[in-house]
Amino acid sequence: MRYLDLVAVDAALDMELRLSAFAYLRTLITQTGGLVHWDDLKNGFTFRGQRFPLWVQQGIHKPRKLDAALSITTTYAKSPAHQPYDDHPGPDGYMRYKWEGTDPQRYTNRALRAACEHQLPLIWFQGVAPGVYLPVFPVYVLDEEPGLHQFVIALDEHQRNEWQRTRSEDPSLSTEYAHRVTKARLHQPLFRARVLAAYRSQCGVCRLRHPELLDAAHIKPDADGGEAVVPNGISMCKLHHAAYDNNLLGIDPDYRVKIRSDVRDETDGPTLRYAIQSLHDANLQIPDRRAAQPDRELLAERFELFLQAT
Numbered sequence: 001m002r003y004l005d006l007v008a009v010d011a012a013l014d015m016e017l018r019l020s021a022f023a024y025l026r027t028l029i030t031q032t033g034g035l036v037h038w039d040d041l042k043n044g045f046t047f048r049g050q051r052f053p054l055w056v057q058q059g060i061h062k063p064r065k066l067d068a069a070l071s072i073t074t075t076y077a078k079s080p081a082h083q084p085y086d087d088h089p090g091p092d093g094y095m096r097y098k099w100e101g102t103d104p105q106r107y108t109n110r111a112l113r114a115a116c117e118h119q120l121p122l123i124w125f126q127g128v129a130p131g132v133y134l135p136v137f138p139v140y141v142l143d144e145e146p147g148l149h150q151f152v153i154a155l156d157e158h159q160r161n162e163w164q165r166t167r168s169e170d171p172s173l174s175t176e177y178a179h180r181v182t183k184a185r186l187h188q189p190l191f192r193a194r195v196l197a198a199y200r201s202q203c204g205v206c207r208l209r210h211p212e213l214l215d216a217a218h219i220k221p222d223a224d225g226g227e228a229v230v231p232n233g234i235s236m237c238k239l240h241h242a243a244y245d246n247n248l249l250g251i252d253p254d255y256r257v258k259i260r261s262d263v264r265d266e267t268d269g270p271t272l273r274y275a276i277q278s279l280h281d282a283n284l285q286i287p288d289r290r291a292a293q294p295d296r297e298l299l300a301e302r303f304e305l306f307l308q309a310t
Contacts (some may be wrong), residue, residue: 215236
């Protein structure tokens with residue numbers, strides 16, 4: 001497998017390549033429910049009759065013959081302390097992406113700077129498990145903060161436009177909007193991706209293995225201050241997620257599934273009988289890794305609400 005051999009990459013061809021990469025990823029995530037795997041990225045897509053790998057590595061990726069970066073990667077780590085780089089939102093709500101190293105003239109940093117100068121769309125691969133990524137695209141490099149060795153990133157075109165509009169006015173005007181976009185475009189999808197990866201893309205209640213039908217259910221709701229961390233999440237199919245949110249289904253601190261008594265007494269069709277009622281007293285399927293298992297204290301707190309609704 002070799003890279004596309006381009007004698008010269010003009011702006012139109014560069015954009016065509018990027019759009020082809022985005023189209024490939026959209027097809028891929030439709031099939032997988034949002035996550036992509038290393039093998040799929042290594043195999044890549046066809047561009048003008050040739051295979052073009054989406055080469056994911058730690059940091060900034062600039063394919064040969066392109067002047068600007070095509071993708072950036074935040075590697076998976078079991079805890080933030082093990083992350084090689086601290087990619088985080090700033091006080092203005094916009095994400096930051098660290099330089100590779102501290103040399104501003106390193107070729108990868110120059111490549112990301114070129115993407116900023118030409119406002120080229122990129123892919124941000126967020127590691128959620130070893131060899132598993134959540135692709136966020138298109139993202140844009142808005143600015144550079146050399147003193148902090150980092151770039152400012154917009155997570156979509158609207159966020160980019162808001163940055164450009166408010167730079168000439170009051171920058172504080174965009175802060176609330178930027179925080180909302182960062183939560184919707186990155187934090188919530190990352191929470192779902194990490195929970196699904198921990199549960200091996202199956203419903204913890206019924207074992208359904210279709211990722212496109214799975215959600216990350218909060219144990220302590222986001223609106224009540226629940227954190228977007230794996231121990232506060234359970235992988236559930238959409239049916240059982242809705243049942244959980246509406247207290248038809250509960251999960252006790254011993255990881256047992258409970259069905260509300262009045263729901264157990266109902267008479268209806270096979271969906272209620274087999275998909276809901278038959279689950280009473282079943283064991284929740286939990287991740288093998290202890291750090292990813294549901295927090296028992298949070299389950300106890302949430303289970304009290306279920307009992308009150310019984």
